[in-house]
Amino acid sequence: MQREGDLQTTVKLLLFSGVIAAILLYEFIFMPTKGYDNNFGYLYGRDFANFWAGGLAAVEGKVSILTNVDAYNLWLHGMFGGDVGGRYHFIFSYPPNVLPFLMPLGLLGYSTALYTYAIVSLALAAGMGWWLTGREWSGALLMVLSPGLFATIFNGHPGMFLAALLVPGVMMMETRPVVAGLLLGLVTVKPQLGLFIALILLIRFNWQAILAALASATALIFLSVTLFGTAPWVAYFATIAPRQIEVLQQIYDKNFIYFIPTPFALFTWLGFPFAWAQGLQVVCTLMAAGAGVYIWIESRDLALRVLAAFIATSLILPYFNNYDLTMVALAQVVFVYRSPMAVRFGNTFHVILWTVAALSPTIAVFGPQIGALALAAGLARLVVLARRDDSAYIE
Secondary structure, three states: OOOOHHHHHHHHHHHHHHOOOOOOOHHHHHHHEOOOOOOOOEOOOOOOOHHHHHHHHHHHHHHHHOOOHHHHHHHHHHHHHOOOOOOOOOOOOHHHHHHHHHHHHHHHHHHHHHHHHHHHHHHHHHHHHHHHOOOHHHHHHHHOOHHHHHHHHHOOOOOHHHHHHHHHHOOOOOOHHHHHHHHHHHHHHHHHHHHHHHHHHHHHHHHHHHHHHHHHHHHHHHHHHHOOOOHHHHHHHHHHHHHHHHHHHHHHOOOOOOOOHHHHHHHHHHHOOOHHHHHHHHHHHHHHHHHHHHHHOOOOHHHHHHHHHHHHHHHHHOOOOHHHHHHHHOEEEOOOOOOHHHHHHHHHHHHHHHHHHHHHHHHHHHHHOOOHHHHHHHHHHHHHHOOOOOOOOOO
């Protein structure tokens, strides 16, 4: 009865703080005007234009344009007008194996595709929240109203879809390793999100999951080659992959620091030279990876380990956007409902972790990018709980 009361208090607190944080995020960053974002001049739907255009290019047989940045932006400018392709550049930075997933979007008009994406993201969030919490409807509501979900929808990114692969995949690594591996292999459309998970699979010698992940990743690559040939892959590695280094420089120039809750962004805001910011990020990467591995070795609580895996993922990467925190939000919902250690985590840490996706960019508009500090605090608290772990995951 005590845990039930504590759970209800935590859920209510997260619902309230999450909605307030999401409102602030929308008010200060995403409120649109005349089809463009009021604060930053982005097209309504923001980065969703990238995904829709990728699907359209695949449907129309124009895949080669995706790896020609200037031609790609001129193409977008011709479709959307306004400042697209002039004021700033879109880069289709995803590998060609993402294109089969985007093709259905290309069959729809932009507005229809955008609203369909938002509705499906909300439905998927509700379904995942309900299923992974043991069929708790309040878990579904909590996930639908999470700042992490709002951040990915406002940004127009597939964060919820990736979270729906990653979180169940990690949860099933030991009980259903083949299914887990098949899900995790699909995340190679954004491979950096699976780096820490791959490390855990190797440390635990989970060869069934590893082989299943390799199989699904290979099948997805083969599908893309069958549909579009090898040229998009050659162009991707020759043209787009090197551009990702430039993205770090753009963060350093503070064009994107609002949305990047990483140690690299924090050190950039503090004024460290680019090389120093990179070096300190490496130190933080090793520390976060070490903390995450320690938790996976020390704790018997699956929900705690799952949450630690995704917080560690957010800290080991220099470029990790707030829209990627959807996976942390889903893992936190699971932790709240399925872990006896959730009460010991403390409501202060719960709220800090829950709202970071919305508050870190909002605060960064006026001051420092403190997202990494919030995430590091959450991971440190989980390390403490792992050392005191005397209970198992709730089935």
